[in-house]
Amino acid sequence: MHNNISLMKSIQKPIVIVGAGFAGMTFALNLKNLNPSLPILVVDSKSNFIFKPLMYEVLSKEIRSWEAAPKFADIFSDAGITFLKNCLTKISFKENTLEFSDELKLSYRYLVICTGSLPNSFLAKGVDENCYFFNDFHDLNKLKSFLKKSQKNSIHKKLxxxxxxxxxxxxxxxxxxxxxxxxxxNIIEKSNEILNRNKIFNREQAEKALEKRKIKVLLNSTVKEVSENKISISSEVGITSLDKDLVIWTAGVRPNLGYLKTDEITKKFGRILVNNNLRIENYKNCFAIGDISIIEGMEDLPITAQVAMQQGKHLAKNLELLILGNDTLPFEFQDNGEMISLGIGEASISGLGFTLSGKLAFEARRIIYASKLPDIRESLKSAYSWMFQKKSIFKKFLKKNNSN
Ligand SMILES: Cc1cc2nc3c(=O)[nH]c(=O)nc-3n(C[C@H](O)[C@H](O)[C@H](O)COP(=O)(O)OP(=O)(O)OC[C@H]3O[C@@H](n4cnc5c(N)ncnc54)[C@H](O)[C@@H]3O)c2cc1C
Structure with a gap:
């Protein structure tokens, strides 16, 4: 691996992609397809890609963890792209260099940063110490072992x-x-409805799913503090302190930008501000895509894999245009709808001109994930095979869906 990197350094500075999640991977694989001769180096601090939308199914054992987390080394070696496992610690934009946790220093010709997001505790007291999160496999395994342990003792634990x-x-x-x-x-939500940025159909299906399962929703409520045994909630009636066994914090995310030590780049709402060509202001050869970035004039885009992948694909086209000396094109988001899983074997889908709920939606959801990942599905053979188990049932449905 290190031999490949020194070879790249001696021939030509590579295009370096830091973060190989939905945005980075889509970008790298698309660019390689468009221009196989470009030297591309992908760096990620982890060894495995995490298919985050499938983490719920890993928790419920509907799929095995390896199926939702294929190895980067396999994905990129299949595609002929150099992969390096390392953690970015510093960017020197003016010198075009990167520093990593093992003191490796690299120069880049073009830089694409896409390091995703971390849970946001909004500085609420006691959250970091006393809550569980659900953002990566580390969180998933921690939660799994808590749930497994508590399976052995008592019922009606307060979650x-x-x-x-x-x-x-x-x-x-x-x-x-x-x-x-x-x-x-109990779900605690600070606004006056759940899924307030989602499609109405999915919200209605979710409300039914929660009611059927007797899951309580506390609206217009904000968490003030979480301690070892209590949770304090502020609502119209004042502050209430309740006993708790477990608190899972899914209240929001913040960009994962610990390696940006200075204010040398402009941020908006904490995320890297890019123009509609996905380029970082003042740095012609640097781009930011996925959860860490925000596009000037498109601040309302959701923070999702769908957006991250579309940006990855668009930037690959733009970079190829740039390298050929052509003008780049502005990014446009195409809303392909949204899907949410609602318990074991059930889901809700809204968008692309149709709505679907229940078991059929659950099966369609896994197929749609794969059909919407045309560029990485060959590499994600494991998740792909899971998603396509029942493809025959949905041939007609997929045909209609893909023609939209
Ligand atoms: C449980 C869950 C379910 C979700 N479900 C959906 C869904 O159904 N639909 C949807 O559209 N979106 C969903 N999302 C959101 C979606 O996963 C994110 O928007 C998407 O992953 C963002 O892609 P990204 O490439 O920006 O970041 P990520 O996919 O998070 O990838 C970031 C990568 O950067 C790497 N990295 C981080 N820091 C460094 C560093 N310093 N050096 C090197 N590498 C680094 C990480 O290891 C990671 O591989 C879900 C998220 C979660 C947590």
């Missing part, structure tokens, strides 16, 4: 899920289906 967005709702339904009466689940 609070903070945040009534997709993650909170999907987790609540899965946990209820796995553990039934072992947990009394």
């Amino acid at each position: 609070f899920i903070v945040g009534g967005g997709p993650s909170g709702i999907e987790l609540a339904c899965k946990i209820k289906d796995i553990f039934a009466d072992q947990f009394e689940i």
Whole structure:
């Protein structure tokens, strides 16, 4: 691996991609397809890609963990791209160099940063110390072992899920289906409705799914503090302190930008501000895509894999245009709809001119994930095979969906 890197350094500075999640991987694989001769180096601090939307199914054992987390080394070697496992610690934009945790220093010709997001505790007291999160496999395994341990003793344990967005709702339904009466689940949401940035159809289906499972929702409520045994919630009636066994925090994310030590780049809402060509202001050869970035004039785009992948694909085209000396094109988001899982074997889908719920939606969801990942599905053979198990049933449905 290091031989490949020194070879690249001696021939031509590479295009370096830091972060190989949905944005970085889509970018790298698309660029390689468009121009196989470009030297591309992908760096990620982890060894495995995490297919985050499938983490609920790993928790419920509907799929095995390796199926949702294929190895980067396999994905990139199949595609003929050099992969390096390392953690970015510093960028010197003026010198075009990167520094990594093992003191490796690299120069780049073009830089694409896409290091995703971390849970955001909004500095609420006691959250970091006393809550569980659900953002990566480390969080997933920690939660799994807590849930497994508590399976052995008592019922009606008090579980609070903070945040009534997709993650909170999907987790609540899965946990209820796995553990039934072992947990009394409460979702705490600060606004006046759950899924307030999602499609109405999905919201209605989610409300039904929560009601069916007797999951309580506390609206207009904000968490003030979480201690070892208590959770303090502020609402119209004042501050209430309740006993808790477990709190899972899914209330929001913040960009993962610990390696940016200075204010040499402009940020908006904490995320890297890019223009509509996805380029970082003042640095012609640097780009930021996925959760860490925000596009000037398109601040309302959701923070999702769908956006990250579309940006990855678009930037690959733009970089190829740039290298050929042509003008680049502005990014445009195409809303391909949204899907949420609602317990074991159930889901809700809205968009692309149709809505679907229940078991059929669950099966369609896994197929749609694969059909919407045309560029990485060959590499993600494991997740792909899981998603396509029942393809024959959905041939007609897919045909209609793909023609939209
Ligand atoms: C549980 C869950 C469910 C979700 N479900 C959906 C869904 O159904 N639909 C949807 O559209 N979106 C969903 N999302 C959101 C979606 O996963 C993110 O928007 C998407 O992953 C963002 O892509 P990204 O490439 O910006 O970041 P990521 O996919 O998070 O990738 C970032 C990569 O950067 C690497 N990295 C971080 N820091 C460094 C560093 N310093 N050096 C080197 N590498 C680094 C990480 O290891 C990681 O591989 C979900 C998220 C979660 C947590």
